[in-house]
Every structure is written in C-alpha cells, then in structure tokens.
Amino acid sequence: MIKDPNVRRFSDQEYHRRYRLTREWMEKEGFAALLFYGNPYGGAGILWLTNFSPRHDTYLIWPFEGEPTLLTQLFNHVPNAQRVSVIEDTRWAGSDSAVTAAEALAEKGVERGRVGVIGKVPYTDFNKFVSRFPNVDFIPANKGYTALRLVKSQEEMAWLQQGADFTDAAVDALIKAAAPGVSEFELAAAIEAAYTAAGGDHGIHFLSSTPMASPKSYVPAQTQTSRRLEVGDAVISELSAGVGGYAGQIQRPIAIGQKPTANYQHVYDVALEAYERILAVLKAGATTKQVLDEADLIEKAGLTVCDDLFHGYGLGYLAPVLRTRATANSPQPEDFVFEENMAVVVQPNVYDPETGAGLQLGNLVRITADGAVSMQKYPMGFYVCGE
16 A cells, blocks of 8 residues: 555554444445545545545545445645545546546446445535446445444554544633633634644534533534633533544533533433443444433423434444434334444433523534544533633
C-alpha cells in the first residue's frame, strides 16, 4: 500500500481485513462490483476502504476481482487525495464525475450482472449509469455494507479511544470556559482549541444556552450565536472530536452561576437514571428490546425526548438508532442483538414538554461480553460554573 509516514492510517493488516469482509459479502450477494458515492455529508463508506474522506463528489469503483479506482473532485484536491488514499488508482473524476465513473466501471469488465450501490447517488448521475449499462442491475446495498462496520477491530477501538480522549478534553475546555459574559462563539472556540493542536479532527459541537427560569431551548443547537451567558442559564451540549472519522461523543449539562433549578435537577435525575439503567442491560447478546424497556421510565416520569435516545457509532452514525417507544417516528427493531466490540452512544435528551426545560446526558460506550464500558472518562454531573 501507498505509504507516507506523516499521514495517519491503519495498518495493512487492518485494510486487508476490511477488503476480505467486503469481498465475502459481495460474493454472498452476487455483486460483480460496488459503486460508492460520497461527499462531505456522507462519505464514511468510502473512508473505511480508502482512508480518504470526500470533500466533494467522489466515486469508488470496487470490483469483485481486480483493483479498485477512486475518483474525486475537485482537480486541485487530487494531489491530497493521492497522498492520503491507500488506493493506488486515485485520480480526478473528470469534467463529469458520472461519465468518468461509468468508464472506470467498464474498465473493470462489468457490463452485466448485479452492482451494489452505496451512498446517495445523485439522480442525474444514476440515470447516466442506467443508460450506459442496460444489462446491469443496480441494487441498493447501503444496509448490508454498513453492517460490516458495526463490530470494530482492536485498531478501530484504539482510534475510537483516542477520539473519546479528545472529546473529554473538549468538554473539559467547555466547562472551564463557561462563565457569565462568555458568548456561545467563545465557547465553541475553546472547545475546538482543546484538541486541534494534538491532531484531533472536528466532529460536532452542538450547543445551546438558555435561562433556566424561562427555557427557550431543550436540545443542543447546531448553530452557535453571539448570546452571552448569564447567571441562571443552562448550557446544554453534544460534543464529538476524533481521529480519521473515529470520534468520541459526550453530553454534560452546565448551570451558570447557581445550582440547577428544581425543574432542571428533576430532568437531569431522570436522564441519569435512564442512562444508568440502559448501561446496566447492555452487553453482547442483549437486545434493543431491553434498551427500550429501560427507557420507558422517561415517559412514566411525565417527560419525553427530542434527540435520539441511542445510536451506533464509530466512523459514522450507525444502527441501531432508537428513540423511546412513545416518540418513535417509525417501527423500531426490538430484536437487534448487540455484539462484542460494537460502539454505541447512550444519550437521553430528556425534556419537560410543559416547561421546556431540557438537557442531554451521555457517553460513547463499548459493548463487551460482560457489559458496557464508557469510553468517555469525564465524570457524570450537572456542572455549576462561574459562581
């Protein structure tokens, strides 16, 4: 494989493990090739096989036999792609990405049979593939491919732990920076500075501040504002920092200048109980039904959730994604079985629908044979800052 000692990547053995899993699955599904599409909003499937994270339209052609081809935009991004990618044939996607990808697929000798499609291929591009390959059946394959990534290797777990450590540093910086007069923009700056110099990648810093006496926000916001913190505020957040797409995730509420109000303390206590009860049932062999059973206590307490209660994690947002039964938008699998070395985020975002008081509490967690272990080491708590 291509080597640059300054570029972070997994071992050759790890990539060969992934390639073996992928081709075994392809053989089972009868795929002559896989056609991946990725961009900044959905490129984890490409990153897992190539070490390249798409910043613009990117195609990966992965034949059952023969060597893969990675095609990316823009032209000036190609030198970097060639530097970080472990795929030898990494090149520009040309003036028309779909046409170039179709040519690459044809070069692999794929003119008929089944081709698995992974990622959200643009409609106009897909029409070009169908027109160019009338004897090929293009089959949606996201679910099956993503399943290959649910159980993590030891190398992946090591990267996830590094991401969790960076995320702990981020929440520590947030808590130290939170004080009356500090703006949400300044909090975001403190968060990012906590891990950037050490090589950490930005994941998310969702964050909201609101008066506890008259709440205006009960879920961490994706956009920060110029609002400055005041005594009596709550700050709620969801933070992720990582390495190579392997991020931690943590949620800790903060009260500014005073202890939490009785309403906020009640919401926190319910969120903590839900978190602890879910963690107590998680282990290899446990099911999503057990998780949902424990989460029922939230509605029994007269509260509800906004964000997902629980989701798989580690190079993307993975299955199973769960809400409470009372707030589910569609049927949820209750028979999903957890396996050792899966990574999940337990993150009850509990709020009071009558008062609007809400917060989020949780951690990235590793599933083991005997239970679940938080990969985040920062202590649980409703932190009081700026007294």
